[in-house]
Amino acid sequence: MNDTQTTTVIIVVIVVLLLVAAIAVVVARRGKAQRQEQERRRADELRQQAERDRLTAADREARAAQAQAEAQRAEVEAQRLRQEADEHARSAQQVHHRADERLGEAHKLTGDRGRPLDSNDIDGAHARRDGDARR
DSSP states (O other): OOOHHHHHHHHHHHHHHHHHHHHHHHHHHHHHHHHHHHHHHHHHHHHHHHHHHHHHHHHHHHHHHHHHHHHHHHHHHHHHHHHHHHHHHHHHHHHHHHHHHHHHHHHHHHTSSSSSOOGGGHHHHHHHHHHHOOO
């Protein structure tokens, strides 16, 4: 090989190396641009998911507040019903007491010393008394 051929080969090798380097730079930039685009898309997806999560959280908070309000209404209603039940129980106790007093008074009037009547026997006592009055 002579000097001209050697110089030509060296120039061709240098040109090929420069082309390979240029192609490598272009491919690297393109790959980097693609990665950046993928990362941007992924970031957008994450933002959208975060927004959906925020909306879901707000919806669940609203539902929790509604459930809490309903529970409080139910507690108030339960308390009202407990008070009503207590009032009915007190009233029933008063009626039982009055019935027992009346039965005791009836025993005194008739001189009936048989078995003591309790409040469950009121109807029976009235029936006996009415039967005695008819005789």
